[in-house]
Amino acid sequence: MLRYALLLLASLTFGAEALAATVQVAVASNFAGPMELIAAAFEKSTGHKTAVSTGATGKFYAQIQNAAPFEVLLAADDTTPAKIEAEGLAVPGSRFTYAIGKLVLWSAKPGFVDKDGMVLKKGKFAHLALANPKTAPYGAAAVEVLNHLGLFKALEPKFVQGENIAQTQQFVATGNAELGFIAKSQVVKDGKLTGGSAWMVPEKLHEPIRQDAVLLAKGKDNPAAIALLAYLKSEPAKAIIQSFGYGF
Amino acid sequence: MLSDSDLQAIGLTVRLAGVVTGILLVLGTPIAWWLARTRSKWKGPVGAMVALPLVLPPSVLGFYLLLAMGPNGPIGHLTEALGIGLLPFTFWGLVVASVFYSLPFMVQPVQNAFEAIGERPLEVAATLRASPLDTFFFVALPLALPGFLTAGILTFAHTVGEFGVVLMIGGNLPGITRVASVQIYDHVEALEYTEAHKLAAVMLIFSFLVLLGLYTRRPGSRRA
Numbered sequence: 449m450l451r452y453a454l455l456l457l458a459s460l461t462f463g464a465e466a467l468a469a470t471v472q473v474a475v476a477s478n479f480a481g482p483m484e485l486i487a488a489a490f491e492k493s494t495g496h497k498t499a500v501s502t503g504a505t506g507k508f509y510a511q512i513q514n515a516a517p518f519e520v521l522l523a524a525d526d527t528t529p530a531k532i533e534a535e536g537l538a539v540p541g542s543r544f545t546y547a548i549g550k551l552v553l554w555s556a557k558p559g560f561v562d563k564d565g566m567v568l569k570k571g572k573f574a575h576l577a578l579a580n581p582k583t584a585p586y587g588a589a590a591v592e593v594l595n596h597l598g599l600f601k602a603l604e605p606k607f608v609q610g611e612n613i614a615q616t617q618q619f620v621a622t623g624n625a626e627l628g629f630i631a632k633s634q635v636v637k638d639g640k641l642t643g644g645s646a647w648m649v650p651e652k653l654h655e656p657i658r659q660d661a662v663l664l665a666k667g668k669d670n671p672a673a674i675a676l677l678a679y680l681k682s683e684p685a686k687a688i689i690q691s692f693g694y695g696f
Numbered sequence: 697m698l699s700d701s702d703l704q705a706i707g708l709t710v711r712l713a714g715v716v717t718g719i720l721l722v723l724g725t726p727i728a729w730w731l732a733r734t735r736s737k738w739k740g741p742v743g744a745m746v747a748l749p750l751v752l753p754p755s756v757l758g759f760y761l762l763l764a765m766g767p768n769g770p771i772g773h774l775t776e777a778l779g780i781g782l783l784p785f786t787f788w789g790l791v792v793a794s795v796f797y798s799l800p801f802m803v804q805p806v807q808n809a810f811e812a813i814g815e816r817p818l819e820v821a822a823t824l825r826a827s828p829l830d831t832f833f834f835v836a837l838p839l840a841l842p843g844f845l846t847a848g849i850l851t852f853a854h855t856v857g858e859f860g861v862v863l864m865i866g867g868n869l870p871g872i873t874r875v876a877s878v879q880i881y882d883h884v885e886a887l888e889y890t891e892a893h894k895l896a897a898v899m900l901i902f903s904f905l906v907l908l909g910l911y912t913r914r915p916g917s918r919r920a
Binding site: 607610611615 | 882
């Protein structure tokens with residue numbers, strides 16, 4: 449009985465491994481939504497499996513430096529993957545921009561944010577949420593926008609900072625902050641706003657938010673990791689990424 | 697050695713822990729007294745409620761508080777009706793959250809101390825015609841003093857060590873909600889490891905000294 453059980457176990461594990469592998473992916477919070485769909489489509493078309501962790505890029509960097517088991521990183525910026533590669537923790541030449549992030553000023557209340565962002569100049573709100581500019585690229589872009597508009601000094605006292613872009617959205621979604629700068633991907637699905645009101649921040653107001661992917665050293669021999677990076681460049685993946693409002 | 701923002705975070709942390717310990721001394725003592733003396737069937741449920749923060753993940757507490765204190769939550773309605781405004785992202789919001797979070801650290805040691813007194817001293821006081829209030833203030837409180845000291849130290853230290861709840865309702869505001877634990881997390885995320893090390897070392901030494909004081913205060917005795 450035991451022998452059969454072991455045999456079955458062996459055939460399951462080894463058999464599966466020959467066909468398919470699992471890839472451990474660290475994904476920036478803003479890309480959590482599209483990644484869910486991409487992972488499902490990827491698993492369906494390749495037979496590989498994904499284990500997705502979402503969080504702040506800076507935290508992932510610290511964890512990767514300290515031997516975290518991640519094999520692919522989808523960062524919220526382009527500097528972190530470059531740093532990781534320079535430190536020898538990624539496969540050289542595997543870096544590419546998988547999406548260009550778009551910033552929105554969003555409120556959970558319909559009609560609160562006008563489509564030109566004039567609400568910022570009027571300043572009739574108690575809290576403006578943004579991701580921590582020191583650690584989150586979308587937070588840094590938000591600060592750039594406010595500097596561009598000459599509103600940084602006036603609005604700084606109203607800042608509340610999320611640890612990452614997902615927490616920033618949570619502050620606004622629960623109504624604790626009236627409005628906040630978040631990623632377009634968080635509130636746009638199929639090209640439409642899912643709720644509330646928003647100002648699509650013009651891209652000329654901040655440096656482009658290039659989000660780079662990189663194959664980490666731990667994943668260099670994992671066929672699933674290599675396949676996932678290839679899949680990100682495929683048409684079906686690009687269509688999903690675009691539907692969340694990202695550019696290329 | 698420490699930067700101004702680190703010192704500000706430490707100052708804020710100490711202030712928060714101090715205020716919370718003060719409030720809990722006032723709020724926790726009657727609860728502990730009741731739990732120690734009552735024969736009510738509600739003793740079990742109330743005791744369990746008080747102990748909840750010991751086992752609940754801080755994210756659960758932070759999540760509930762964020763919704764409850766927000767503009768659509770019951771606490772939010774109340775504070776807005778009272779003209780206080782909303783509590784998230786404020787120092788007093790952290791105080792309210794920490795009072796919930798640290799409640800068992802105040803109530804349980806004090807309750808144990810009250811229970812350890814037993815009936816006898818209170819009965820003797822009663823035969824000497826002490827009113828219940830006199831008995832409480834002049835007999836029970838002095839006898840339970842070691843328990844209060846333990847509870848105060850534990851409550852203070854536990855509030856200093858708070859992180860998850862603050863992260864969820866604080867909004868990381870310098871001087872208002874950016875306590876030391878959050879500041880360390882920020883340093884780590886920003887890859888400022890030198891700064892993170894310094895502040896982390898301060899926290900480590902502080903915590904050790906507090907516990908050392910607690911455990912060597914009365915050598916050989918069990919915790920009150």
